[in-house]
Amino acid sequence: MPRPLVAVGASDPFAVLRGLEAALAGGPALLPVAERTPALPTRPPADVAQRVALVVETSGSTGTGKRVALSSEALLAGAAAADAALGGPGAWVLALPTHYIAGLNVLTRSIAAGSTPVVVPAGHFDPAGFADAAAQLVTDRSAPRRYTSLVPVQLARVLDDERATAALAAFDAVLVGGQATPVTLRDRAREAGVPIVTTYGASETSGGCVYDGVPLGPVHAAVDDGELLLAGPMLAEGYLGDDDRTARTFTERDGQRWYRTGDAGEVVDGRVRVVGRLDDVVISGGEKVALGAVERIVRGVPGHEGAVVTRRASGEWGEVPVVVTDRPLDLDAVRTAVGDALGRAARPAEVVVLDRLPMLPSGKPDRRAVRAIVDPTA
Structure with missing residues (x-):
């Protein structure tokens, strides 16, 4: 039986949060939509397969647009694996847009932890606004740790602000991903006492699933003809309305379903190193x-x-x-x-x-x- 797909404006993170809560509980699937980004050339369907809980639209920074379909099981498996790697569930500061998988991950992990995220004001990222949000973060016994997720340019801006840096250093983990984090930036953060964790993943893997080069518990990494492949319970169902792309990107290998990342990489002694895009x-x-x-x-x-x-x-x-x-x-x-x-x-x-x-x-x-x-x- 198909499941209705409901679009929600991503400019209201709490509306997205409510929609995601409903979707994870078996309600209508959620499609967060960014109001100021170009629409994909085709309209989204009115309903999706029953297994699909979340659809993430991405035009990508280099490629063509796609709609990634994710199940509740994939999203929650990714959240559980991340919590295990970080030392337990926590309370989050949301500093990323909620139509991107990294921002949606903050919401998913907050829902799983039973906590409510504090949202940094939308618009141009402001370190002072981040410091204010961090000051509002309240933890409890069920989720006693403090987390946030940033992209490298946000981290660099925080480190240029003394008050925001002090706030960031009080977190238990600061996930940094979305693109490669320069060594100099990592060194700056660690010298300032900021507990950064570099992450690697994609919408197709329910977000970051490799932390500091190490695949999370249920995640497997391999290399095929120079291309990095990832497997595990966090993989997407595929792409809405694009069976050919789904078949090219998600393949069977060694009795497992794998996601072909399109990245050149290597796996040495269990650690993943990404070299760059194959294309x-x-x-x-x-x-x-x-x-x-x-x-x-x-x-x-x-x-x-x-x-x-x-x-x-x-x-x-x-x-x-x-x-x-x-x-x-x-x-x-x-x-x-x-x-x-x-x-x-x-x-x-x-x-x-x-x-x-x-x-x-x-x-x-x-x-x-x-x-x-x-x-x-x-």
């Missing part, structure tokens, strides 16, 4: 260059933790890496650092400085917008 490779002068590897080196430069490395067509080389950042950066120094680590072909051709980097509401860089600025003809 984020340029051929420059006949040599393959992983833009993610170049970006990690650039983000290691203090003050440039949010820099983006994109591609641009070149009549001489085919394609070249280009650094896009929001403050001056010495091109020669970056070319030397990248060349020493990755070889001559990986050296960026240019540094483009913008007043402000294009960002998605999730806090991730809008890579398609960045690419359009650097190479309008692409």
Whole structure:
């Protein structure tokens, strides 16, 4: 029997919270909708399969739009595995949009813990607003720990504010994900006493399911032809209205159902290391260059933790890496650092400085917008 799908505006986190509570209890499935983001080209269905409790729409920072269908079992399995890894259920500060899986995870884990999250005011992330929200957080015996989840750019802003840093240091765990966290930013946080936990996952895995490189309890990781695969009870049902994409992305292997992440990675002694996107490779002068590897080196430069490395067509080389950042950066120094680590072909051709980097509401860089600025003809 189909289950009705109800859209709720994500600008009201508590309306999303109520809708998610109902969905997890067997009520109508929930579709959180962001009012100020482009709609997907097709309308969502009026109902979904009975197993589906939550649908997450994502246009992605580089790919095409999709609707990820998640069951109650997957969401709650992910929450239980995370609580076990973090030391128990807790009370949360919500600083992320609730139409993205990381924000929805905060709500799911709050529901599972029987706690009510404190919400940071919507709009441009403000460290003072975060500190105010942290001051309101109340824990109890059933959920005595304090948690929050941030993207790297939010963490960097908090660390620039003394009061917000002190508030963050009082948490039991600060999850940081959505994109790779630069080593320099991690070091800054830990020196300030902030207990960060780097996370890796996707909407298709009910959010973060690898913490500090270690898969959570029921999660399995493997590599197939250089691509990182993940398995476990937290996997999505698939994509609404796109059976072909579902079949390509979720595969059977070794008697288990696996999610093909599209990321290049490796698993060594049980630890996961993500190298970059498989499709984020340029051929420059006949040599393959992983833009993610170049970006990690650039983000290691203090003050440039949010820099983006994109591609641009070149009549001489085919394609070249280009650094896009929001403050001056010495091109020669970056070319030397990248060349020493990755070889001559990986050296960026240019540094483009913008007043402000294009960002998605999730806090991730809008890579398609960045690419359009650097190479309008692409």
